[in-house]
Amino acid sequence: MSETTREPDARRLATDARDRVRFEEEALALSDQVYRVARHFVGSREEAEDLVQETYARAFRSWRSFTPGTNLRAWLLRILTNLNIDRGRRIQRQPESRPLEEGDYFLYNKLEASSDGTSDEDRVVQRLSQNDVVTALSEVPHDFRDVLVLVDIGDFTYADAAQILDIPIGTVMSRLHRGRRILKQAMAESAVGSEP
């Protein structure tokens, strides 16, 4: 091979290496956020750690399929979601069958009624314990919980959640709506019991 053909090759390799290093650094800078989502998607810390490692191993192998300038955080979490499904997490197709309260004010009204008549918002929220929330979230079926975790806890947009979970944005909105209702109902039952 002549010097003149070798030179562009060397330049291309150098550019490639620089792009890859930049990709890896940017991906690693997001690892805390990826871990946080993984921790909510799976049951234990150990499972979350394994899932994050697999996610990064795959991301580093397939870095060329990432389009620079698009949302890297959503791209990484899309890999994580796929791996989580591959690991045996079945997507729940059956709809949540529990009848739900119609109104959005249901939880406030229920807590207010059980808290010696106070309507002060702070004190009404204090009727809930951390355990009420953790237990209630664990009772929300996966499909709904994943959307809640991304939008309400992870602060992702509807569009990001749709990309990560590979579902239409309308489905994100309907799952979010129903997921919040399920969560509120479970919190109400945990905090004040299921009697009317």
Added chain:
Amino acid sequence: MCNCDECEQWMQPYMDRVLTDAERAEAEMHLDECAYCRRRYRFEQHLRRFVRQAVDVEPMPAELKHKLATLRTPLQ
């Protein structure tokens, strides 16, 4: 101006900032004038913060961060 039933339906989209400008203005006008809905709106704000804090998880372990760094492609 919307009524309490509409305000209740709009509460989550309002907090998610996905209402149209006109809907948002209507919701805000109602919240300004209705103490019943305003209390519930403030509760929803507190609730979102509380849920987020309640389910917060421990930071990523340092060993995991180290393991991820070892997955990087070695420089030639």
